[in-house]
Amino acid sequence: MxxxxxxxxxxxxxxxxxxxxxxxxxxxxxxxxxxxxxxxxxxxxxxxxxxxxxxxxxxxxxxxxxxxxxxxxxxxxxxxxxxxxxxxxxxxxxxxxxxxxxxxxxxxxxxxxxxxxxxxxxxxxxxxxxxxxxxxxxxxxxxxxxxxxxxxxxxxxxxxxxxxxxxxxxxxxxxxxxxxxxxxxxxxxxxxxxxxxxxxxxxxxxxxxxxxxxxxxxxxxxxxxxRVPTLRILLTNTKVPRSTKVLVAGVKEKILKFPAIMNPVLDSIDAISQECQSVLEAMPANPSPEYYPVLEELFDINQHQLNVIGVGHPSLDRLCRVTASHGLHSKLTGAGGGGCGITLLRPDTSPLAVEAAKRDLCACGFECWETNIGAPGxxxxxxxxxxxxxxxxxxxx
Structure with a gap:
């Protein structure tokens, strides 16, 4: 025993x-x-x-x-x-x-x-x-x-x-x-x-x-x-239910219908993933604020691409607008169509801005956590x- x-x-x-x-x-x-x-x-x-x-x-x-x-x-x-x-x-x-x-x-x-x-x-x-x-x-x-x-x-x-x-x-x-x-x-x-x-x-x-x-x-x-730094984020659940299977099928249908348009978008998303990997591996364990602008731009670009391929949602657009009003950058994470979004928090982001963003997100009916990524297994x-x-x-x- x-x-x-x-x-x-x-x-x-x-x-x-x-x-x-x-x-x-x-x-x-x-x-x-x-x-x-x-x-x-x-x-x-x-x-x-x-x-x-x-x-x-x-x-x-x-x-x-x-x-x-x-x-x-x-x-x-x-x-x-x-x-x-x-x-x-x-x-x-x-x-x-x-x-x-x-x-x-x-x-x-x-x-x-x-x-x-x-x-x-x-x-x-x-x-x-x-x-x-x-x-x-x-x-x-x-x-x-x-x-x-x-x-x-x-x-x-x-x-x-x-x-x-x-x-x-x-x-x-x-x-x-x-x-x-x-x-x-x-x-x-x-x-x-x-x-x-x-x-x-x-x-x-x-x-x-x-x-x-x-x-x-x-x-x-x-x-x-x-090597992966620990990055602070806001994680927000829009509480909008979605079907991953339906969303995946919708993307496939778009690719089959408009291959010359959609395939370059997928290539661009791939390039963002690889660029982000390079940036993360070059960052120190506790990065200072100057390392964040590229990560923020990649969030913004990728969010637009995900809307283009059809997995956005008005709730996620609202999430991005709310956080942008506090100087923060967000994108959906996962299947899209609702679900969750992540917001990057720089080391110099003021606690007041974070609390104000959380308050406004909760006022939208969302659930919000301040946490980090790059955590131990x-x-x-x-x-x-x-x-x-x-x-x-x-x-x-």
Missing amino acids: WERSLVLSAPGKVILHGEHAVVHGKVALAVALNLRTFLRLRPCDDSRVCIHLPGVSVRRSWDISCLQDLQKGFTADFDESKSPSVEQLDTLREFAGIAAGATAPESLATLAFLYMCLAISAKYGDVPSVDILVWSELPTGAGLGSSAAYAVCLAAALLTACGAISCPLKDGESTARWTEEELTLINSWAFQGERVIHGNPSGVDNAVGTWGGALRYQSGKITPLK VTLHSSSSLDAEVLQALSQS
């Missing part, structure tokens, strides 16, 4: 540049968002596995002997390099009482937990008797990588509990991270969790959650940037390193 309590976290993500163009083989830059998902793992002394997800109203527990019997009944092997099989997922749905085709967050989160728990313990040891609570600063369904942060946290916690990776946090340390080899294993299992939830994910979100910083993604290849924490809100959330029984 795992005998030590631990707390770990993983970041969300935003797309800095390359939305939609990445579907057509262009470069996208994804960066770690320092709104995090936290997981508390405690040993359980009654031979049960417990999961509590207050954000989606899940509280479930199973007897270990039942899980072991279920595990032995599978004919297909569990492996971090293989997609979850239809048989495995159907069996787990039936076991958990989840309807076939259920897509509610609570159903998918429960299914991912069961799959990862059984798969990881099948490969690395007995099903651990643990009590897991997960709490997140990330809103669900907003394109901010909340499911990937959850999967990364689960992978790290379960691999640690099964002894597949170390517990690197030493007495007296506030935080610790795993070795590169261990992070690679965490990422592989987190990707399986993402497959349970999304079916055919790109792997970008779980990679950002694992390694943090920023990643370049192109045609299935994920490359961490050499999955991390172990001592209790002393956590703020009061996180500690309170994780103190739930």
Whole structure:
């Protein structure tokens, strides 16, 4: 039985540049968002596995002997390099009482937990008797990588509990991270969790959650940037729902209808991603204000391009106008058509301007967070390193 309590976290993500163009083989830059998902793992002394997800109203527990019997009944092997099989997922749905085709967050989160728990313990040891609570600063369904942060946290916690990776946090340390080899294993299992939830994910979100910083993604290849400064942003959720599938289809239709017009726009978006990568890698860890004008111009240009390809929305136009009235530069992030936008904050941006912008954005009915990007990936924490809100959330029984 795992005998030590631990707390770990993983970041969300935003797309800095390359939305939609990445579907057509262009470069996208994804960066770690320092709104995090936290997981508390405690040993359980009654031979049960417990999961509590207050954000989606899940509280479930199973007897270990039942899980072991279920595990032995599978004919297909569990492996971090293989997609979850239809048989495995159907069996787990039936076991958990989840309807076939259920897509509610609570159903998918429960299914991912069961799959990862059984798969990881099948490969690395007995099903651990643990009590897991997960709490997140990330809103669900907003394109901010909340499911990937959850999967990364689960992978790290379960691999640690099964002894597949170390517990690197030493007495007296506030935080610790795993070795590169261990992070690679965490990422592989987190990707399986993402497959349970999304079916055919790109792997970008779980990679950002694992390694943090920023990643370049192109045609299935994920490359961490050499050096990434931590940049302050406002993240704004317009709360306008949108369908990524419909927006992607709309862009494709425009490209087919006007290829001579649209393809150069995609090439220009690609050039912006690559220019932004060069700028970020040239910036120091704590950049001074003179480094920001190029990043601000790239935000402005890219936002216009995203409107041209048809993924803008009046709510996002309003967001950009509001922040521009305070001397700030914004763009949409993710699928567009509503959803979220990001606003760059220079080191010399006055606190009064930031508060005024936040006030005006909230007056529009939007939800707004002041945070940063370029955050660290999955991390172990001592209790002393956590703020009061996180500690309170994780103190739930």
